Amino acid sequence: MNERNVTTLPLEETGGRLTLDGGALAANYAALAARAAPAECAAVVKGDAYGLGLEPAAARLWQAGARTFFVALPIEGRRLRAVLPEATIYVLNGLFAGAEPVYLAQKLRPVLGSVEEIERWSAFCRGRAGPLPAAIHVDTGMNRLGLAPTDAIGLADRRDELAFPVALILSHLACADEPSHPLTMRQLEDFRAIVALFPGVPASLANSAGTLGDPALHFDLVRPGIALYGGRARADVSALRPVVRLELRIVQLRDVHEGEPVGYGAAQTARRHTRIAVLSAGYADGLPRLAGSSDLRRGAAVMIAGRRCPLIGRISMDLITVDVTDVPADEVQAGDFATALGAGIGVDDWARHAETIGYEVLTSLGRRYHRVWHD
Incomplete structure (x- = not known):
C-alpha cells in the first residue's frame, strides 16, 4: 500500500466525498508515541x-x-x-x-x-x-x-x-x-x-x-x-489533528414558507421564510438519525461557504436538509459541497447531538462515498 491516493467510487456517482488525511494520521501517531515514551x-x-x-x-x-x-x-x-x-x-x-x-x-x-x-x-x-x-x-x-x-x-x-x-x-x-x-x-x-x-x-x-x-x-x-x-479520547484533552473530512453534495435548493414543515414526521416547522439545501447523504451513509433537528431540539450543522448551517428536520436514509437562509444566494448552488466533517466540525460534534460517542460516528461512515487518501 504505497499509493499516494486510494479511491473507491467515482465522485460523479456519489453523494459525498470522504477525504482521509494520511499526514494527520501519521502526526497523531507521532504525538502519541512521544507522549508514551x-x-x-x-x-x-x-x-x-x-x-x-x-x-x-x-x-x-x-x-x-x-x-x-x-x-x-x-x-x-x-x-x-x-x-x-x-x-x-x-x-x-x-x-x-x-x-x-x-x-x-x-x-x-x-x-x-x-x-x-x-x-x-x-x-x-x-x-x-x-x-x-x-x-x-x-x-x-x-x-x-x-x-x-x-x-x-x-x-x-x-x-x-x-x-x-x-x-x-x-x-x-x-x-x-x-x-x-x-x-x-x-x-x-x-x-x-x-x-x-x-x-x-x-x-x-x-x-x-x-x-x-x-x-x-x-x-x-x-x-x-x-x-x-482524530476523535476525542478524554473529556479534559482536546482531540488531535482531524483525519477525516466529509463533504456532501448539494442536490437542490428550495424555499419553504414560514409555518411549513420540513421532512419526515413534520418534526420541524420553518419559523421564517427559509431557504433550504438538500444534501445527498443520510443515515445509510453513517449520519446518525438522532443528530437531526426538530421544533424541540437543535440538531447538528454543516459548513457552507464558510458559514455554519443548521440541519432542519429529520435525517432520512439518503438525504438531509439544511437551513441556508443566511448564506448569500450567490455563494451556494446545486452541485456545491457542504462540509459535514472538517472546518471546525468533528465527529464528536455529531456524536453530541446524536447522544452517542465519536467512535460510533466514525466507524459508521458508509461505503457510498467517494473516498480518497492524501498525504
Missing part, C-alpha cells in the same frame, strides 16, 4: 481502522513507525497481514474455536481471555504448531473479556507448564476517558499486582485515554485507537 506505542486498527479503511490506514501507521497492531477478529488480522508482513498482530477478541490454523498461518497472536482458551492454545502448540506467542488478558474491572484475578494467579503459578510463551499481559481501562474516576486507580493497582506475578513479560493497560492520561498507566506498551483518527 519510553513505552512502545502500538496502533489499534480494529473496525476497519475505525471506519477509515484497514489497509491504507495501517500502511501509513507502519510508515509512521508503528510495529505492533491490534485487531478484533482473525479476518481483520488476515487482511492486515497481507499488507504488513512483518508486523506483530494481536487479535483482541480471543481464540476462536476452529480458527487455530488461521492464527498459525497468518502469524497472529491471540489475546487469551479465559482458562479454556489458554488450554486450547497450549494444546494446539503442543500438538502441531510449536511454541507460538500469545497475550494473556486479565480483567481488572471492566467485567467483559479477561481472566478473573484468581485465575491469573493460578496461571502464574503454572506458567512453566504452558506450551507457548506469554508475550504480553494486558487489561483494559473502563473509565479512563473520565478524569479522576476512582475505578481507573483501582484498575491500575490491581494490574500492577498481576504484572508482578509475570516477571519479564511486557505489560499493556492504556487505551487512547490512558495514553493521554497518567504516565503510570503506560507500562511497556500503549494501545491508542480513537485518538489516532
Whole structure:
C-alpha cells in the first residue's frame, strides 16, 4: 500500500466525498508515541481502522513507525497481514474455536481471555504448531473479556507448564476517558499486582485515554485507537489533528414558507421564510438519525461557504436538509459541497447531538462515498 491516493467510487456517482488525511494520521501517531515514551506505542486498527479503511490506514501507521497492531477478529488480522508482513498482530477478541490454523498461518497472536482458551492454545502448540506467542488478558474491572484475578494467579503459578510463551499481559481501562474516576486507580493497582506475578513479560493497560492520561498507566506498551483518527479520547484533552473530512453534495435548493414543515414526521416547522439545501447523504451513509433537528431540539450543522448551517428536520436514509437562509444566494448552488466533517466540525460534534460517542460516528461512515487518501 504505497499509493499516494486510494479511491473507491467515482465522485460523479456519489453523494459525498470522504477525504482521509494520511499526514494527520501519521502526526497523531507521532504525538502519541512521544507522549508514551519510553513505552512502545502500538496502533489499534480494529473496525476497519475505525471506519477509515484497514489497509491504507495501517500502511501509513507502519510508515509512521508503528510495529505492533491490534485487531478484533482473525479476518481483520488476515487482511492486515497481507499488507504488513512483518508486523506483530494481536487479535483482541480471543481464540476462536476452529480458527487455530488461521492464527498459525497468518502469524497472529491471540489475546487469551479465559482458562479454556489458554488450554486450547497450549494444546494446539503442543500438538502441531510449536511454541507460538500469545497475550494473556486479565480483567481488572471492566467485567467483559479477561481472566478473573484468581485465575491469573493460578496461571502464574503454572506458567512453566504452558506450551507457548506469554508475550504480553494486558487489561483494559473502563473509565479512563473520565478524569479522576476512582475505578481507573483501582484498575491500575490491581494490574500492577498481576504484572508482578509475570516477571519479564511486557505489560499493556492504556487505551487512547490512558495514553493521554497518567504516565503510570503506560507500562511497556500503549494501545491508542480513537485518538489516532482524530476523535476525542478524554473529556479534559482536546482531540488531535482531524483525519477525516466529509463533504456532501448539494442536490437542490428550495424555499419553504414560514409555518411549513420540513421532512419526515413534520418534526420541524420553518419559523421564517427559509431557504433550504438538500444534501445527498443520510443515515445509510453513517449520519446518525438522532443528530437531526426538530421544533424541540437543535440538531447538528454543516459548513457552507464558510458559514455554519443548521440541519432542519429529520435525517432520512439518503438525504438531509439544511437551513441556508443566511448564506448569500450567490455563494451556494446545486452541485456545491457542504462540509459535514472538517472546518471546525468533528465527529464528536455529531456524536453530541446524536447522544452517542465519536467512535460510533466514525466507524459508521458508509461505503457510498467517494473516498480518497492524501498525504
